[in-house]
Amino acid sequence: xxxxxxxxxxxxxxxxxxxxxxxxxxxxxxxxxxxxxxxxxxxxxxxxxxxxxxxxxxxxxxxxxxxxxxxxxxxxxxxxxxxxxxxxxxxxxxxxxxxxxxxxxxxxxxxxxxxxxxxxxxxxxxxxxxxxxxxxxxxxxxxxxxxxxxxxxxxxxxxxxxxxxxxxxxxxxxxxxxxxxxxxxxxxxxxxxxxxxxxxxxxxxxxxxxxxxxxxxxxxxxxxxxxxxxxxxxxxxxxxxxxxxxxxxxxxxxxxxxxxxxxxxxxxxxxxxxxxxxxxxxxxxxxxxxxxxxxxxxxxxxxxxxxxxxxxxxxxxxxxxxxxxxxxxxxxxxxxxxxxxxxxxxxxxxxxxxxxxxxxxxxxxxxxxxxxxxxxxxxxxxxxxx
Numbered sequence: 001x002x003x004x005x006x007x008x009x010x011x012x013x014x015x016x017x018x019x020x021x022x023x024x025x026x027x028x029x030x031x032x033x034x035x036x037x038x039x040x041x042x043x044x045x046x047x048x049x050x051x052x053x054x055x056x057x058x059x060x061x062x063x064x065x066x067x068x069x070x071x072x073x074x075x076x077x078x079x080x081x082x083x084x085x086x087x088x089x090x091x092x093x094x095x096x097x098x099x100x101x102x103x104x105x106x107x108x109x110x111x112x113x114x115x116x117x118x119x120x121x122x123x124x125x126x127x128x129x130x131x132x133x134x135x136x137x138x139x140x141x142x143x144x145x146x147x148x149x150x151x152x153x154x155x156x157x158x159x160x161x162x163x164x165x166x167x168x169x170x171x172x173x174x175x176x177x178x179x180x181x182x183x184x185x186x187x188x189x190x191x192x193x194x195x196x197x198x199x200x201x202x203x204x205x206x207x208x209x210x211x212x213x214x215x216x217x218x219x220x221x222x223x224x225x226x227x228x229x230x231x232x233x234x235x236x237x238x239x240x241x242x243x244x245x246x247x248x249x250x251x252x253x254x255x256x257x258x259x260x261x262x263x264x265x266x267x268x269x270x271x272x273x274x275x276x277x278x279x280x281x282x283x284x285x286x287x288x289x290x291x292x293x294x295x296x297x298x299x300x301x302x303x304x305x306x307x308x309x310x311x312x313x314x315x316x317x318x319x320x321x322x323x324x325x326x327x328x329x330x331x332x333x334x335x336x337x338x339x340x341x342x343x344x345x346x347x348x349x350x351x352x353x354x355x356x357x358x359x360x361x362x363x364x365x366x367x368x369x370x371x372x373x374x375x376x377x378x379x380x381x382x383x384x385x386x
Contacts, residue, residue, distance in 0.1 A: 011307060014275075018311060021275040025315025025359055026322065028268040032261040033323040033355040037345040038331070045184055045343035046243040051129060053085065053219055054239035057209040057226055062235075063245055065099040065207045066116075072096070074232045078209050081225065083218030085211075087126060094211035095124040098193050100200045102167050104156040113340050115156060116188040117146075117167055119196030119206075127210050128185050136161050136176030141192045144199070147176040149186035151330055151342045159189070170199035184243070187342045210239075265362060268315075272308055272366030301371045308367025309360065316359035323347050323355070 011018045057078060062068035070078075075096040084092045098119035103112045118124075125131050139145035148159045153174070158165030164173045172191060180186050197203045213219035219238070226236040329345040 008310070011310060017275050021271055021311045022314045022318060024271045025268050025312050025362060026318030028261075028264040028362070029316050029319025029355040029359050030322040031264055032358055033319060033347060033351055034326075034345070035256070035258075035260045036351045036354050037323065037347045040346040040348065040351050041331075041343045042341065044346050045182055045187070045341065046246055047240075050240050050243060051127075051212065052238070052240065053213045053216065054127065055211050055213060055219060055222055055236050056239055056242045057211070057234050057236045058207075060233045060235050065097070066101060068207050069205045070096070070207065070209055070234060071205050071232075074234065075206055075209050077232070078211070078226065081222060083214055083222050085214045087123070091123065092211070093123055093126055094209060095121050095127055096193070096206040096209045097121070097124060098196050098200075098202060098205075099207040100167060100196055100202075102165065102189060104158060104165055107155060107157055113156070115152070115340050117196060118185075118188045118190050119193035120190050121193050124190075124210070127212055128180055128183065130183070131178055131180040131185060133176050134179050136174075139175055139191055142195060143192070144170055144172045144195055145175045146172045146189050146191040147178050148174055148189050149179060149342070150177050151186050151344075152189070153177065154330075155340070155342060165189075167196070168199050182344060184341065187340060261358065265358060268362050269366035272312060272362055273369055275311065304371035305364065305367050308371070309363040312359040312363030312366070313356075315362075316356045319355055319359070320352050323352070 056065075057070060058065065058068040059070060079092055079094045079096070084094050086092055100117045100119070102115045102117045104115050105112050133147065134150075136147070139147055146165075153159040153161070156165075157163075159174055161174055161177060164171045166172075172189075178185075178190070193206070194203075197206075211222070213222055223236040223238070226232075226234055324347055326345070326347070330342060331345070
C-alpha cells in the first residue's frame with residue numbers, strides 16, 4: 001500500500017488546484033444541503049406534533065379542512081362517542097374547529113397571501129402537544145381577539161402584538177404569541193370558534209373535529225364507526241395520514257432539490273476529474289517509480305482514489321459548515337390547503353449526512369477514471385516522462 005503521507009504531500013504540493021477543487025465541492029455540498037434542508041424543514045413542520053392517537057374527522061371526499069364541513073349536531077354526536085381520551089377534569093379531548101382563510105398583506109413583498117385562521121375551543125390547545133403562550137395572553141372567548149406565532153407575525157402585516165387584521169369585514173386584534181415547537185399550528189391564526197363562525201356566516205357547522213383516542217384499539221374503533229355511518233357522510237383518518245396527504249402535495253420541493261443536487265454533482269465530478277487528471281499527467285514519473293518499487297496496480301489505484309476522497313471530504317466539511325453558518329432560516333410555501341405554511345430550514349444530521357455522502361460519491365466517481373489511467377501506464381513509458 002502506498003503510504004498515505006505521500007498522498008497528503010502531493011495535495012499540499014498542488015495547493016491552488018487542490019483548494020479550488022475543495023471550494024468547488026464545498027459549494028455543491030452547500031447548495032445540496034440547502035435544497036435538502038428546505039424540504040426537510042417542511043416535512044418536520046407537518047409531522048413534529050403528530051400524535052399516533054389523534055384522529056381528524058372530515059367530510060367524505062375532503063382532503064383538507066378548508067374544503068370540509070361537519071354539522072354541529074354531527075360534531076356533538078362524535079364528542080359523545082366512547083373511546084375518546086379525557087383530560088384531568090374528565091372532559092373529552094375533542095375539538096370541533098372552524099377553519100377560514102384570511103387574505104393578509106406580506107411584510108417583505110407586495111401583494112397578499114392566504115393564511116389559515118382557525119377557530120378553536122379550549123380542548124384545541126391540549127391536542128397540540130407543546131403549544132404554549134410565550135408573550136401576551138390568550139384570546140378572550142366571545143371577543144374578536146387572536147393569538148399567532150412570532151414566525152407568522154414577522155411575515156404578515158397586522159399580526160404583531162397589539163396590531164389588528166381583517167377577516168371578511170371584521171377586525172381582530174392580536175393579543176398574544178404562541179409557540180408549538182415548529183409545528184403546523186405556527187402557520188395559523190387562532191381565535192374563538194364561535195366568533196369566527198359569526199363573522200364568516202358559518203354558525204351551523206365546523207370544518208373538522210380533532211380528537212384523541214384513549215388507546216390504539218379505541219382509535220381504530222372510532223375510525224371505523226365514524227366512517228361506516230353513511231348518514232353523517234364523514235370520514236375519520238389519523239393525524240399522521242392527514243399530514244402525509246398534505247406533504248405529498250409539496251413533493252415538488254423535494255424533486256426540485258434532487259434535480260439541483262444532480263446537476264451540481266455532475267459539474268463537481270468533472271471538476272474533481274479534471275484535478276485528478278492533472279495530477280496523473282504531472283506525476284507520470286512518480287507513478288512509474290512507485291510501480292518500479294513494487295507497488296501494484298491496486299495500490300496505485302487506491303492511492304489516487306484516496307486523494308480524490310480527501311479533496312471531496314474537505315469540500316463536504318466546508319459545505320456543511322457553510323450551511324450551519326446560515327443559522328435559523330425561515331420561509332414559507334403554499335400548503336395543500338392553498339394557505340401559507342411557515343417553516344424553518346432543517347439542517348439536521350440526516351441532511352448533513354446526505355451532503356457528506358454526496359461528496360463521497362463525487363470523490364469516487366470523479367477520481368475513478370484518472371486513477372484507472374494512472375494504473376494503466378506502462379512502467380517503462382512512465383519513467384521516461386520528464
